[in-house]
Amino acid sequence: MTHRDPGRARPAPTLEMVAALAGVSRATVSRVVNNSPSVDPQRARAVRDAIAALNYVPNRAARSLASRRTQAVTLVLPESTSKVFTDPYFASVIEGIAGYLAETEYTLTMILSSESSPEKTRRYLLGGNVDGALVVSHHSGDNSWARVSGSLPVVFAGRPLVGEAGSHYVEVENESGAAAATDLLLSRGRRNIATIAGPQDMPAGIDRLTGWRRTLAGAGLDSSRVEFGDFTPASGAAAMRRLLARGAPIDGLFVASAQMAAGAYSILASHSLRIPGDVAVVGFDDDEFAAALTPALTTVHHPVTGMGARMAEKLVALIEGRPVERVTRLGTSLVLRGSA
Amino acid sequence: MTHRDPGRARPAPTLEMVAALAGVSRATVSRVVNNSPSVDPQRARAVRDAIAALNYVPNRAARSLASRRTQAVTLVLPESTSKVFTDPYFASVIEGIAGYLAETEYTLTMILSSESSPEKTRRYLLGGNVDGALVVSHHSGDNSWARVSGSLPVVFAGRPLVGEAGSHYVEVENESGAAAATDLLLSRGRRNIATIAGPQDMPAGIDRLTGWRRTLAGAGLDSSRVEFGDFTPASGAAAMRRLLARGAPIDGLFVASAQMAAGAYSILASHSLRIPGDVAVVGFDDDEFAAALTPALTTVHHPVTGMGARMAEKLVALIEGRPVERVTRLGTSLVLRGSA
DNA sequence: CGGGCCGCAGAGAGCGCTCTCACGGGGTGG
């Protein structure tokens, strides 16, 4: 079947047809479809029957044209994401967003914000294509959002580092999560605690490091054993290698992502350091990586899917003019497994 | 800023306004915007200038209403996906799709096809909301696609097991990839080769098993050492446990996904079986998991992102009535690392 | 018993764009 529909088959039923069948005017059908309260129940019923009979589905384009609303929100992913796209994080966030929106009238569109032409993204957003945007803006580099969020509802994943201070966002309590992880290492009797931190141009990287640092400082311990990675396994391995090369003793390790922990594991193994015997390890992120490691990674669990859902919820509320908390913070919990 | 735009700020410029500024009719502007060949170059230039001056962006809804095309395609993900969503596979496919579409006029929308109400999905697809659909239909269970793909261009990821035989799809050469993996194990002198196969209700699961089986049969070897998983690390671990429990010797192992390989690794380790010394392992999928394992997994690489791009490309061609190969097959390659 | 409301329905004017159709003018062939 070289498939080309010859003439768009069945022409979709229109409001007009429903109105005719139900014996009312277009306006009334529209009212029923949009749940306007002031419709005679009996007529409403007739209309609903007609809708069912014709298998009527409102035409989104027409509706959006007339109402000047699109009923669509877009998820903006930085194209740089390509590099980290294999991070299960994104998939989970998307899942949460899509899951929430599925129950609303909103449609989810996605754009990869091309770094080469941020203007294209801006024009798309401001061109009346969507009612709002969700931004998974990882790095602090792009500030194109400041301008957009002034005239379009925008919700960020994670505290934006730049842009206007009034942004709406949903974030995970990275700092307290990291603190809890570090506390656990302390409670295990570890005193020479290192960390493999994330990039310092994103909140997740900054805050997790801060939590670790603050906790060690509170315990009067040295917090100089820091190396940085970019959340990928390879960078975790490299950071671990640098950490060991310093020569300072390490008996506890907090890693800012499960993927980096995977990298660290392999280096520890190649140095014949046993987990948790020689080095107790606590990670951050409770994804497949965390569970798949041997020993399974004790880690800070945070609700990624939930974050997506909350972002979507917040955005819809914003679009519909309902009151919204500007910031939503999601707690973390410690998942104890074998590594610490 | 409790952000509520008071009255939709700046009313977007319309075709009409561009026409007035350029001193031509609406029709002519429309022609320019749509690259109609028959426009006087000089006027076209005037129009383009006017567009730039006004920063005009066509209103998608109006265009779609008038043209009966939506310029949107949707990606349908089975909701069951939630369970496997952390699989980097999806993220990569999406990346490929979004990347390709970014260069076209098409917009990407996503829906999680709720298993509880496939009807909702169908109505959305057939309700004129999109010009075409991309289906990442993993399992063979849902056959709702057969009906849809009759009246809407649809491209599948992977050979669909059910539905009309004429479907368009892009697939990876799973069978030959698996065969190559198995051949490698043979070339390493292994003769007691087991496999952890994927679910037998999806092509990726079936074909990879077939490739393994065919190769062993070709070499006159026993191909009864098979256990199944569902592509997750946990299922890989369970399958490995069952395989070892059989008591039959195993010196080579082909695992149908990198994630399952991760699970298998941990079980092999707990049985003090060394990789590749005691058991040489070859996986399938070249994702973060494969590289993060210790020893790094020798695996069959397949172009997941490329598959997404090809799917999108195929769909757009289909929508625009251009000739399209019904099936696209993407080759695999063997990535040699430390595990075999 | 009359006037004023209020609740519900219908008429109709667009929303911004596409696309068919008709038209004018220049080029070609007879």
Added chain:
DNA sequence: CCACCCCGTGAGAGCGCTCTCTGCGGCCCG
């Protein structure tokens, strides 16, 4: 030199819906 094309253009009719505005009854109040 005229008939015929054909190319480039503009006019205008919608696409399917929303939403304001008007109108029609019936009810309450004075």
